[in-house]
Amino acid sequence: MRSIRYGAAVLAATALLTACGGTEATQVDAQAVSPGCPENAQRIAELQDTLSKNLYGIAAADSGKTQHSDPEPLGAGAPIKLTFSIEGLSHPFLVRQQQLATEKAAELGVQLDVVSANDDVNKQFNDIQNAIAAGSNGIVMMPANTQGLTAVLQQAQERNIAYSFSQKGMLGVQPATQALAPYALEGTRLGEWVVAHYGDQQDVKVALISGITGDQSSVARTGSFELELLKSCNFDIVAEQPGQYRRDASAKAAESILAANPDLQLVFGANDEGALGALAAIEASGRTGIDVVGIDGQKEMFDALKAGKALATVKHLPTADKAVEETVRYLRGEPVPQYVVTLGDLVTAEDARSGSVEPAF
Structure with a gap:
C-alpha cells in the first residue's frame, strides 16, 4: 500500500521524462511540474508518461480523423460472413454487446457468427484461428486481453481476412477499424x-x-x-x-x-x-x-x-454494433475511421x- 499527498497540474512532465530517458532515471523539476504540491511531481510525471503512450489516449485524440479503405473490397452485392469473437458472456455488458452486434448484422443483411471464449484467452486465440479456417470475410474481436494475438492476426492478414476490434484494441497492427472504449x-x-x-x-x-x-x-x-x-x-x-x-x-x-x-x-x-x-x-x-x-x-x-x-x-457506451458496421463498410470499399471513440x-x-x-x- 502507498500513501501519496496529491498535487497540482502537470505542465512539463512528459517532456521532462522524454528528455531524461524515462521515469526511473528522471528527477523532475518538482516546482515546475507541481507548484501546489511539489512532493508529488514524480508521480505526476510517471502517470503522464504512461498515459501518453496508452492506446486509449491515442485513440481518443485521433477518433474519426485518420481513415482508410480496403484495397481489395468485396462486390457491392456480395454476401458477407463475419465472426464476432467475444471474450465471454459472464458480465451483463458483454451480453449487451453480443445483442447489439447481432442486431446490427441483421440490419445490414450480413451473416454473423458469435463465438464466446468463456473468459479463456487461449480459447479466444483458437476461436479466431477457426474463423480464419472457416473462411470468414471479417473478424470482429472483443478480447479480454490482446497479448498473444499478433500471430493469429498475421494469419488473417495473409488470408486477406479483415479484422477489427471492439472495446479493447492494439497498437502495431493493421485492423480495418477499432471501435474502442473511452x-x-x-x-x-x-x-x-x-x-x-x-x-x-x-x-x-x-x-x-x-x-x-x-x-x-x-x-x-x-x-x-x-x-x-x-x-x-x-x-x-x-x-x-x-x-x-x-x-x-x-x-x-x-x-x-x-x-x-x-x-x-x-x-x-x-x-x-x-x-x-x-x-x-x-x-x-x-x-x-x-x-x-x-x-x-x-x-x-x-x-x-x-x-x-x-x-x-x-x-x-457499447461498441460492438459500431465495430460490425464499420467492418462491413470497410469490406464494401468505403473509407472508415481508424479509431472510433x-x-x-x-x-x-x-x-x-x-x-x-x-x-x-
Whole structure:
C-alpha cells in the first residue's frame, strides 16, 4: 500500500521524462511540474508518461480523423460472413454487446457468427484461428486481453481476412477499424467530478480498486482518475489493489483495504462491478461515511445511486454494433475511421433519481 499527498497540474512532465530517458532515471523539476504540491511531481510525471503512450489516449485524440479503405473490397452485392469473437458472456455488458452486434448484422443483411471464449484467452486465440479456417470475410474481436494475438492476426492478414476490434484494441497492427472504449476519458471525467464534489476538503482518504492487472484499459481508467485527484492537492491515495473487473474479487480487495484503513472516505472502482464489490464489503463491515464511485453505468449501480449508497458513475457506451458496421463498410470499399471513440455521460445520484438517464445495460 502507498500513501501519496496529491498535487497540482502537470505542465512539463512528459517532456521532462522524454528528455531524461524515462521515469526511473528522471528527477523532475518538482516546482515546475507541481507548484501546489511539489512532493508529488514524480508521480505526476510517471502517470503522464504512461498515459501518453496508452492506446486509449491515442485513440481518443485521433477518433474519426485518420481513415482508410480496403484495397481489395468485396462486390457491392456480395454476401458477407463475419465472426464476432467475444471474450465471454459472464458480465451483463458483454451480453449487451453480443445483442447489439447481432442486431446490427441483421440490419445490414450480413451473416454473423458469435463465438464466446468463456473468459479463456487461449480459447479466444483458437476461436479466431477457426474463423480464419472457416473462411470468414471479417473478424470482429472483443478480447479480454490482446497479448498473444499478433500471430493469429498475421494469419488473417495473409488470408486477406479483415479484422477489427471492439472495446479493447492494439497498437502495431493493421485492423480495418477499432471501435474502442473511452477508458482514459472516463477516468478523467470521473476524477474531475470527484475533485469538484469534494471542493476544498483536505486530505480525503481514497482507495483505488483497479481492473485486470496490467491491462491497458485499467491503466487508462485508474491512472487518468488518479491524475485528476493528484492535480488538486486534496487527496491521499491510501491503497490500490486490483479487482479484475469482477465483483467478488473487488469485494475481497475492499475487505483488506477497509481493515487497514479505518479513516477511508472514498473508494474508486475501475468499473461498476468493482464499485459494487467495494460497496458490498463496506456494508458487510458495518462502516458508514465511505463514498463509492465507479464507471460503466450498469443498472445495479443506478440502483445504488438512487439509494444514496454511491456518488457517481460514467455511462459506458457499447461498441460492438459500431465495430460490425464499420467492418462491413470497410469490406464494401468505403473509407472508415481508424479509431472510433465516444464518451458517455457522467451520472450522479440526482440524475439516476430523476430518470433523465437510462442505464447502459
